[in-house]
Amino acid sequence: MFSLAFAPLDAVRTAAAQVQGSQINDFLGEVKPDFVPGWAVPLTAAAIAVGIAMAIVSLIAMIGTWLERKVSGHIQCRYGPMRVGWHGWLQPLVDGIKLLLKEDMIPKGADRVLFVLAPAIVLASVMAAMVAFPLGPGFYFADINLGIFFILAMTSTTTIGVVMAGWSSNSKWSLYGAMREAAQVVAYEIPLGISLLVPIMVAGTFNLIEASNGQGGGLGIFNWYIWPWVNPFMLPAFLLFFVAILAETKRAPFDLPEAESELVAGFLTEYSGIRWSFFFMEEYAAMFLYCVVGSFFFFGGFESPLTSIARTTDVNVLIQVAAATTIILKGFAGLFLMMWLRWTLPRVRIDQVMTMGYKYLTPLALACVFGAALFEAFLAPVLPWRS
């Protein structure tokens, strides 16, 4: 019985030997000196990947906060930050120093353990999801077969962190914010996943890089999945997807969990200093990540005229750089759109949010999937440009 009980461990060993490691892992395996034991390689690779993910998350948060302040300023006929650096581009750095130096307060009645743990869980969820974000067709941490599913799974754990923050703060505003967050995210995860099924069905893959490859050619623009000649249900699916990611990332008009006019700051009320900024880092990184996912599955991913031109040179480095530039620009274009909406639309009520999610978005998304499936099954095989 004892040997049987440990049989799973053997299965683990054989499986791990066959796992296709990441590029960092392979590189470390090649340069590893002999005296370093073999098990240290994947652990070091994981540590490096975590470091890079953390750097990317904080960089996106820095650029995101600066962009948000500039966009909101210009929408309201102001300048936004102007003092630190050219048009205030160093402002987030100064803000970061300020947040680090601020007093770190934990309310007396708070559940200390959960209060400290909550920002960590929130940030960890988005960092884990960031691992599946490929920067170029040959430049990624992990080429996960089910990339999009992984991102959805990891970002869904943010809810637990927010609920934890809201409950442990021991404040009614926080608790209300947390309840709203839980209800809202659970409601909108359904239309988000279902609307993503439409491009997944057309692409025939969950993998981000493969989905991007499927949209190549046509000058880098005309084969994007969003176009009606690829599948007419793609555009409504994208609109549903976009509304759902607005709600998932708690952006206006769906920022009910932190609605400042009614809940002070929702689940953020009792947080200060660097812990408070963790929540914002998560918010901007998650926004960027969802926008990147949207551009992979609807707007061509790495494919753009720039990438097409780079492909003609046949230099691998140039192609990778062009692809990375494309995807980052697309991500920030999505980010800009979300900010534009935030400073344009008024907030909806919580019951309207729930009604919209359950009664309208979910059935519409299902109808989209049904229509797209019919199109894929009967019309797509006979269309000359889809063969």
Added chain:
Amino acid sequence: MDQVMLQRAFYGALALLTLTALGIGLAMAGASGVAFGLFTAMTLGGALVCVWERSVVRSAFSLMATFTGVSGYFVLLEADFLAMAQILIYVGGILALLLFGVMLCPPDMEERQLKRVLPGLGIVGAAVAWLSMEVAGSARWYVDAGAPVGDALAEGEFSNARQIGVGFLGIDQYVVAFELAAIVLTVALVAAVYIARRSSVDLEPREGDA
């Protein structure tokens, strides 16, 4: 021993358990063994905290570690779809709803005394342990040469999602059973909402409420 000392001793033992699990894993299977030990510690630790903690909400939160640890097992066994579904459904969905319920309940400290639940816990634990031993003994582990999954993995052609799709729509037609289960769940959900609504209307009849 007072409550605080007991609490500290418990969490110290938990840390010791984690370190032991990591050590055994490292000694037995290298890097993947460390991962195995970590996931074991997460699964067991989360479950122990869930039983031990007197705060119901903390108990519920500790389940997150258990669910994540179990999904880590799936990752190690190359069941990536199952691992992600575990996180998406259990952590993102079920745990969030569980917390919803727990936070709305009034705390009842009397119910959470260990000595009151210990007999039941022992019986259920023994039953589950026996059952898992039986399952582990009767399962076919693909360990040695000729493992079908391993070969396909090495060639980079294996896809769990594709396998599941083939199982659903292929000869086996599992999709029928799956859809039936989904319908049963939907009916149960709608019925629950209907019953809950009815009772609240009965309690507080309002003007013009049919």
